[in-house]
Amino acid sequence: MRTTAANNVFRSLAVIATGVALSWMLPIAGAAEVKKPAGAPTTRPAVKSPTTKPAAKPDKPCLTPTTAPTTKPVAGEIKRFAIGSPFDRKYKPPKETGDKQLWAYSCLWEKAPKLKVEKWLTAEPKTKGKFVLIEFWATWCPPCRKSIGLLNNLHKKFGKDLVVIGISHETEADVRALKTQRIQYFSAIDTKARTKKELGVFGIPHVILIEPGGCVVWEGFPLLKGHELTEKIVGKMIQIGRKSGSLK
Numbered sequence: 001m002r003t004t005a006a007n008n009v010f011r012s013l014a015v016i017a018t019g020v021a022l023s024w025m026l027p028i029a030g031a032a033e034v035k036k037p038a039g040a041p042t043t044r045p046a047v048k049s050p051t052t053k054p055a056a057k058p059d060k061p062c063l064t065p066t067t068a069p070t071t072k073p074v075a076g077e078i079k080r081f082a083i084g085s086p087f088d089r090k091y092k093p094p095k096e097t098g099d100k101q102l103w104a105y106s107c108l109w110e111k112a113p114k115l116k117v118e119k120w121l122t123a124e125p126k127t128k129g130k131f132v133l134i135e136f137w138a139t140w141c142p143p144c145r146k147s148i149g150l151l152n153n154l155h156k157k158f159g160k161d162l163v164v165i166g167i168s169h170e171t172e173a174d175v176r177a178l179k180t181q182r183i184q185y186f187s188a189i190d191t192k193a194r195t196k197k198e199l200g201v202f203g204i205p206h207v208i209l210i211e212p213g214g215c216v217v218w219e220g221f222p223l224l225k226g227h228e229l230t231e232k233i234v235g236k237m238i239q240i241g242r243k244s245g246s247l248k
Contacts, residue, residue, distance in 0.1 A: 129248025
């Protein structure tokens with residue numbers, strides 16, 4: 001059970017996320033069916049990876065259809081407020097103010113899945129008591145390469161309270177071969193894309209921001225017009241974490 005102070009922190013985070021039109025909520029608990037995001041393939045291709053890399057504009061994610069789930073979640077499996085939610089049943093969530101699109105299943109306000117790593121390409125970070133930003137990406141994806149600058153800046157500015165991790169489903173050689181941009185945050189690979197598949201990510205880059213208690217407080221394509229992930233948004237969330245005492 002969370003304390004009253006912790007509940008207040010989460011309510012504040014919810015107000016921030018909604019105020020900047022980032023609150024893309026899940027279907028209400030008890031709905032007959034939870035649908036996939038628009039555009040997700042219904043079947044998994046037979047090959048392990050696309051023969052050609054999908055093209056994408058810098059303001060649109062690169063599709064990775066091999067990681068999209070082949071089946072829909074069982075009705076009621078994903079709830080609006082699951083176990084560990086900062087809200088009780090009497091709480092009325094803020095009205096949704098935007099039409100933010102996700103290229104993955106939503107896990108906003110849910111407990112984040114454990115990040116499964118095959119190999120760290122940097123030192124393994126210590127995440128206890130900190131905010132954690134995880135980006136699923138690939139070297140061949142133009143918007144992924146574009147977001148490296150954003151993540152570098154977040155790492156530099158908030159490194160004391162925020163751990164930034166980029167994880168690719170490519171090989172170590174592929175990631176190390178990238179020379180055009182220098183990654184200054186933590187980097188890892190998982191060629192089986194286990195956590196990526198668990199989240200149903202089929203468009204990259206895809207980011208989840210996790211607060212010190214382990215719940216997701218921001219998710220999505222970080223460069224989506226009108227719903228961009230910015231230093232201002234991250235800074236406000238970290239500020240609340242400092243005031244609450246949840247940051248170590």
